[in-house]
Amino acid sequence: MDTAILIQQVLNGLSIASVITLIAVGVTLIFGLTGIINFAHGEFLMIGSFATWIVVQAGFGFVPALVIAVLAVAAMGFALERGLFRFTLTRPTNGFIVSLGLIVVLQHVVIFFYGPNQKSIPRPLSAVWDVGGVRIASVRVMVILVTIAVVAATFVMITRSRYGRALRAAVEDRDTAALMGIPVRRYITGVFVLGSALAGLGGALLIALFPVTPFTGGTMVMKGFAVALMGGLGNLTGAVVAGLILGIVEGFSAGYGFSEWTDAYSFGLMILVLLVRPNGLFGGTSGPKMA
Amino acid sequence: MKNNSSPLLSLLPVLLVIGLLALLPALGLTNRTLSLAISAGINIVALYGLAVLFGQTGILSMGHAALVGIGAYVAAILARDAGIGFWVALPLGSVLAAVAAAVVGIPSLRVSGHHFVIMTFAFGQLLSIVLTNGGDFTGAATGLDLQLPVTLFGHRVDDLLPYYLIVVAFVAVSAVASWAIIHSSYGRTLRAIRENEKLAASLGINVGRHKIGAFMVSGLFAGVSGVLLAYFYRHISPGQFAAFPSIYLALMVMIGGARLLLGPLAGGILVSFLPEMLNLDPVESRIVYGVCLIAVILLLPNGLIAGVLQGLQTVSRKLSGVPAGRASTEARNPSRAGQ
Numbered sequence: 001m002d003t004a005i006l007i008q009q010v011l012n013g014l015s016i017a018s019v020i021t022l023i024a025v026g027v028t029l030i031f032g033l034t035g036i037i038n039f040a041h042g043e044f045l046m047i048g049s050f051a052t053w054i055v056v057q058a059g060f061g062f063v064p065a066l067v068i069a070v071l072a073v074a075a076m077g078f079a080l081e082r083g084l085f086r087f088t089l090t091r092p093t094n095g096f097i098v099s100l101g102l103i104v105v106l107q108h109v110v111i112f113f114y115g116p117n118q119k120s121i122p123r124p125l126s127a128v129w130d131v132g133g134v135r136i137a138s139v140r141v142m143v144i145l146v147t148i149a150v151v152a153a154t155f156v157m158i159t160r161s162r163y164g165r166a167l168r169a170a171v172e173d174r175d176t177a178a179l180m181g182i183p184v185r186r187y188i189t190g191v192f193v194l195g196s197a198l199a200g201l202g203g204a205l206l207i208a209l210f211p212v213t214p215f216t217g218g219t220m221v222m223k224g225f226a227v228a229l230m231g232g233l234g235n236l237t238g239a240v241v242a243g244l245i246l247g248i249v250e251g252f253s254a255g256y257g258f259s260e261w262t263d264a265y266s267f268g269l270m271i272l273v274l275l276v277r278p279n280g281l282f283g284g285t286s287g288p289k290m291a
Numbered sequence: 292m293k294n295n296s297s298p299l300l301s302l303l304p305v306l307l308v309i310g311l312l313a314l315l316p317a318l319g320l321t322n323r324t325l326s327l328a329i330s331a332g333i334n335i336v337a338l339y340g341l342a343v344l345f346g347q348t349g350i351l352s353m354g355h356a357a358l359v360g361i362g363a364y365v366a367a368i369l370a371r372d373a374g375i376g377f378w379v380a381l382p383l384g385s386v387l388a389a390v391a392a393a394v395v396g397i398p399s400l401r402v403s404g405h406h407f408v409i410m411t412f413a414f415g416q417l418l419s420i421v422l423t424n425g426g427d428f429t430g431a432a433t434g435l436d437l438q439l440p441v442t443l444f445g446h447r448v449d450d451l452l453p454y455y456l457i458v459v460a461f462v463a464v465s466a467v468a469s470w471a472i473i474h475s476s477y478g479r480t481l482r483a484i485r486e487n488e489k490l491a492a493s494l495g496i497n498v499g500r501h502k503i504g505a506f507m508v509s510g511l512f513a514g515v516s517g518v519l520l521a522y523f524y525r526h527i528s529p530g531q532f533a534a535f536p537s538i539y540l541a542l543m544v545m546i547g548g549a550r551l552l553l554g555p556l557a558g559g560i561l562v563s564f565l566p567e568m569l570n571l572d573p574v575e576s577r578i579v580y581g582v583c584l585i586a587v588i589l590l591l592p593n594g595l596i597a598g599v600l601q602g603l604q605t606v607s608r609k610l611s612g613v614p615a616g617r618a619s620t621e622a623r624n625p626s627r628a629g630q
Contacts (some may be wrong), residue, residue: 037405088591093351097545097588098404100538108574218534222416225409233406233413233427264420268412274410278402 004133009217010251015209016139017247018047018147020266022202023224024231024239025151026195029158032192032234032285033171035092036085040102042221044196048073048203049212053119062124066204070197077196089188098266103218110214120211143205150201154194155236161194167191171234171285219263226270231279242281298474305466305552313459316452324567325451326523331563332458333519338544339465340512343472345541346549348505349485351408354415355540358395358510360532361388362517364422367435367527377441377522383506384516396503412534417575419533435529441522449522458519462556465512470552472508481505484520542584548594557596 023041030036048069055065081104120192127138158164170177170184177182206212206220227246233239249265273281312332315602337359344350362384369375369383396415399407422429429435441449441457448457472478482500483491491496521527539562547558565583566576591598 031405037409054565084585084589092405094588094592096408097542098585100542100589101581101584103538104542104577104584108581109576112574112578203394222534226413229406229409260424261420264417267417267420270419271410271413275398275403276405277407 004135006252006255007134008136009255010248011136011144012139013249013251013254014244014247015143017091017204017227017243017250018144019209020220020223020227020246021151021240021243022147022198022205023220024227024243025154025223025236026198026202027221028228028231028234028236028239029154030195030285031228033167034085034089034188035090035095036088036192036194037096037099038085039096039099039225040106040112041195041199041224042098042217042219043103043106044073044077044199044217045206045220046212046214046217047076047106047110048200049207049216050114050119050203050206050214051200052120052207053212056121062121062204062208065121066125066201069204070200073200073203074197076267077193077199078189081192085192107214107217114214116214118211118213119207121207124208139208143209145257146201146205150198151240154198154261155240158236175246223263223266226266229284230270230273230280232282232284234281234285235280238280238282242273298453298470301474301552302467302470305470305556306463308553308556309459309463313456316455320611322451325455327563329451329455329458329523329568330520331559332455332462333463333516333523334540334543334563335559336458336465336519336553337513337516337540338547338559339462339469340509340516341544343469343481343512344505345544346472346551347478347481347485348502348522350396350502350505351541352395352411352506352509353408353534353537353541354395354411354413355509355513356420356532356536357418358392359457359517359520359536359540360418360422360529362514362526363521363527363532364429364435364517365514366518366521367430367437368428370437370439371435374439376439377518379593380521381515381518384518385511388514388517389507389510391431392506392513396506399502399506400499402440402601412537415532415537416534418596419529422529424533430528432529433442434526434531437521437525437527439522454523458523461515461519465515466556467554469555470530473552489527542629546584546587546595548597550593551596551600553596554594556587558594561595 023045027038027041030038030041051069052062052065052073055068056062084098084102085095088098123139125138125142129136129138158167166177166182167187169180170182170187174184202220203212207214223246227242228239230245231240231242246266248271249269250262253259253261253265277283312328315328318321320328333557341352341355344352365384365387366377366380369380375383395411398410402410403572423432425431440447441454443453443457448454472481480496480501483496484501485496488498524531543558543562544555545558545614546561547556548554562580566573566579569576569579587595587598591601593601
């Protein structure tokens with residue numbers, strides 16, 4: 001096997017895994033505080049992609065498109081949390097089912113307006129670097145770097161800031177946190193909006209790499225959940241590490257010519273990990289404690 | 292279950308509905324309506340299996356279409372390679388689907404709740420990837436054709452009308468089978484597991500074995516549904532059994548209500564015919580369907596039938612002057628679905 005091609009494939013794998021990690025981080029954060037399993041998170045991502053496409057079509061550049069996509073999906077997350085998920089907080093299974101219904105609605109609303117065909121934008125960065133025989137597409141590097149920066153910022157916010165501390169207190173014990181003056185309900189909305197924004201960003205990055213269809217969300221969210229569960233649901237570090245593992249595995253498999261099995265690895269890995277460690281690699285929460 | 296009514300009484304309305312459905316073609320249905328009814332019926336067979344798993348045992352499976360797929364592929368491959376027809380494929384397909392269901396169920400012994408639900412999704416997706424990459428054996432992404440006719444006592448029965456009657460017969464058998472399960476001690480055992488796994492275990496119930504058992508039972512139904520489906524469409528492909536068909540099956544059973552005998556029937560019929568009656572195109576109908584589902588879950592968490600029954604109960608109690616307090620405990624009792 002040619003090392004150069006292998007490195008290239010691993011880089012490709014990592015760039016897609018970046019988008020999946022953005023989903024997984026959103027999913028894991030939302031679950032950790034709210035207990036909501038939002039399967040429609042993939043549709044949030046897909047809408048982020050479509051928003052990017054619409055703005056680029058209107059003649060703007062990729063960066064404004066990305067910003068608008070993030071804001072639009074965050075706003076959508078706000079509306080859906082306040083309008084729907086809020087009513088299911090005490091019954092998480094119902095929230096899950098509501099999110100399944102939401103998949104159907106969001107997907108077909110997009111199809112209704114823009115048709116089922118794939119949409120693509122011109123690559124925001126077209127340069128291809130040649131580093132010692134390894135051909136590296138700059139757009140893929142951009143995706144990986146943006147993801148690292150955003151995930152790192154999220155991580156610092158959760159672990160270091162006052163807001164993050166309050167957030168973790170609310171995860172530990174919702175009632176006590178509320179008594180200490182933490183506006184738990186507002187935090188729930190905040191985390192949901194943050195997770196949605198990450199999905200919107202993921203969507204913008206995804207369409208920079210690949211054409212996107214209204215059905216893309218389905219595959220991506222499954223992988224996102226696979227990664228989140230592998231790392232341990234509710235565990236941010238776990239999501240990042242599991243995303244990294246998936247990226248490398250997918251890259252190697254493509255490098256050795258098994259690319260048609262790419263979609264199977266996330267699911268296979270997740271099933272294996274959960275059979276050995278039912279709480280994921282790094283241990284997860286079982287959702288917020290609600291007394 | 293109400294104590295004062297005999298268990299047989301709960302079967303009657305279901306059989307009545309199915310009997311009416313069997314007479315429906317006498318009204319002169321169009322071919323389009325008839326084929327819609329056939330596919331609804333095929334779904335309902337699978338829904339009855341899913342209801343045993345979700346409604347009785349309390350395990351949510353989101354990979355159920357994959358088990359239907361196993362029945363369908365067994366039928367198609369047997370017909371192609373061995374010339375084996377419908378009636379032999381039926382038991383083989385359902386037994387193999389049951390075995391596959393047991394495999395899907397094994398992780399449920401260790402992994403629970405949301406984790407497991409997502410795992411069943413993953414199993415469903417894995418199966419469709421395997422089918423897509425199976426080369427000539429599974430027909431890869433294009434799928435398989437099925438040429439054998441369905442015969443009964445030497446007569447071909449694969450025209451729409453006779454096939455419709457066969458499907459209705461299978462729906463009736465499924466309903467009776469699931470009624471028998473609900474009212475047997477086995478059904479009580481499953482419900483005990485649903486309500487409190489630890490308590491059930493401490494009563495000496497082998498929880499693990501019964502969970503896998505429930506999976507296998509639901510797999511049998513799914514396999515039958517798959518064979519019926521393969522012989523109806525005469526062409527099957529992996530996409531029919533991937534994640535989204537599974538989601539739709541799960542949603543249908545929830546819209547109808549998973550715990551009551553009428554639930555799967557109502558869910559299957561409503562979801563199949565509502566768009567037709569409202570005269571919507573497929574995209575619009577999916578949107579309406581999703582919105583209805585969300586509304587049902589938020590407003591009637593136990594499904595449409597349970598919600599309607601609950602409403603009727605409240606009304607009748609109000610009319611007969613029973614204090615509201617009692618009525619509401621009774622009404623709230625079954626409302627812990629899917630916790």
